Amino acid sequence: MTLSDRTKDGIVTVRHLTETIGSPILTVLAAPRGLERPVRGTVLHDPADPVSAGADQCLLMPGLRADLPAAADLVRDAARLGYSAMVFKRRGADTSVLVAEAELSGLTLLVTADEVSWRHLDALLLSVLGSQGVGGEPTTDTADGLFTLANAVSAVIGGSVAVEDLDRRVMAYSSLPDQRIDSLRRDGILSRRVPEIEHNLERYRVVLASNGVVRFPEALGALPRAAIAIRAGTQPLGTIWAIESPNGIDARGERALVDCARLAALHILRSRNASELELHKRESALLGALDGLWATHETSFRLSIPPRAELGLLGFAASTDATGLLALTAHLGYALSRYVVPFRPDASIATTSRAIYVLLPGGGAQAATRLAKDALTAMRGSFGDFVRAAVAPTDTDPAALPTMRREIDDILRVTTAYPDAPHIATLTDIQARLLLARVGDELSREPRLQHSGVTAMAAHDAEHATDFVASVLTWLDAVGNVAEAAARLDVHTNTLRYRLRRATELFGLPLDQPDERLALWLQLRLIRP
Secondary structure: OOHHHHEEOOEEEHHHHHHHHOOOOOEEEEOOOOOOOEOOEEEEOOOOOOOOOOOOEEEEOOOOOOOOHHHHHHHHHHHHOOOOEEEEEOOOOOOHHHHHHHHHHOOEEEEEOOOOOHHHHHHHHHHHHHHOOOOOOOOHHHHHHHHHHHHHHHHHHOEOEEEEEOOOEEEEEOOOOOOEOOHHHHHHHHHOEOOOOOOHHHHHHHHHHOOOOEEEOOEOOEOOEEEEEEEEOOEEEEEEEEEOOOOOOOHHHHHHHHHHHHHHHHHHHHHOOHHHHHHHHHHHHHHHHHOOOOOHHHHHHHOOOOOOOOEEEEEEEEOOOOOOHHHHHHHHHHHHHHHHHHHOOOOEEEEOOOOEEEEEEOOHHHHHHHHHHHHHHHHHHHHOOOEEEEEOOOEOOHHHHHHHHHHHHHHHHHHOOOOOOOOEEOHHHHHHHHHHHHHHHHHHHOHHHOOHHHHHHHHHHHHHOOOHHHHHHHHHHOOOOHHHHHHHHOOOHHHHHHHHHHHHHHHOOOOOOHHHHHHHHHHHHHHOO
16 A cells, blocks of 8 residues: 555545544544545534535534534535535534434544544644644655665665554555565555564564664564664664565665665654654653753743643553563654644653653643543553553642652552552552562662571572472561461461471571561562562
8 A cells, every 4th residue: 555545636535534643533433425535624613603615624513512403404514515524522412313414415424532622633634634744644755755765775685675653654665576575564565554473572672772783584474674773863763674685685785774764764854744843842851851950940931831730740661571661662652642642732741761751731630640541541452551650749840840750760660560560550559569679779789788598598499499488478478477377378387387497597587576577578578579
């Protein structure tokens, strides 16, 4: 599928509009004549006024009550006057009558999420209509340039070349008649997105962590590949993947990939519209604010924070049971930008190697928690249950942002390490585990504070297959109740008493002293969390 397949004579179709913006921002309710109708602009209309002529326009209807009889009249008028589609909000109303009228009249009916402002939706539609927008296809000039680069590299290497964005969508690909290609690449070209296969995420992690060309052998039916990250400075923009010829690639082929990555970055940056550039400007400002680089007034100015606004800070990160964390973080940051901005155009988003931070200037803790919940739900299809979110206490002073960031980092440190931790958490939710982690930090910095008997006991268990650590820890967990601890361990009470006595004799554990028991329990909990 090429760019021309999704537009008609350079005009965006309803299909391309809905696919680019996507649900829940834009959802198709009725399309009686298909989605190939061209869209040349938008009209924002007051339902109380007569509908003006609007051939091939998208009619936006703020204030429309879908369950009122007048709504069906507006659908008929819009179809008669040549509109491509009508957009409205449900707001809990029954839309069945409106959908039925759209089917009869032949008008495409679209619904937008109640939370999206009409001003922002109009700007988003115009962005796609004018430049293909953030997260959509590149502009025609950019697409042509990337296709040309892909063909040039393919001519040198001998295999099919694909240029992908951070969402693993294929922005351009080579089309030389004699290039080497496999089914995975064909599927990616046809769907404009790389199919999910077992080792994909780990491969992206390796590529995004490398500064040069990375080689991958044949695996799971996919031919050998060479890949390189596209970057603007340290900021990743995408990746380039080349299928190798039967003889592999030589130094000339690697140079071609390096040059292609450099030129592709220029094409991508040139295609970005003002909205994207503003997002990147805010990202740099937010990173500086989180690091405490700016004075309060400077932070407020750079991030457009209203006076006394209640600041909410969210953090997102991949859990440690996910493979390819670096790749997941880069893709997660890209996906979060696409999700958050339509709902909160005032938000600032910053991606680091470990986490993504989202600053909401207004709305308080409730709005921040709701956004985190909705974002995780929306992205579960792409990222599964590997993503964790942290919510910091709100504050009205921008100078508090570095402290809020440290709390976010502390929360994510715990929730990404424990599979049973909540997917969305505040400090209160993980306070005990964080305290244990901080104790572990101190013991690592000051090994002399550790009781040598704990280390010796763990080494003895490992060497002799004994169960002293589990026995002592379970007894301490049961607050010294031998019967309860023995039941948890599924051993006789006399067996547990023997183990406790031997642990005291062999490793010098002072189990009869309260303070010593607390210190031993902390160390053992860090060994067996």
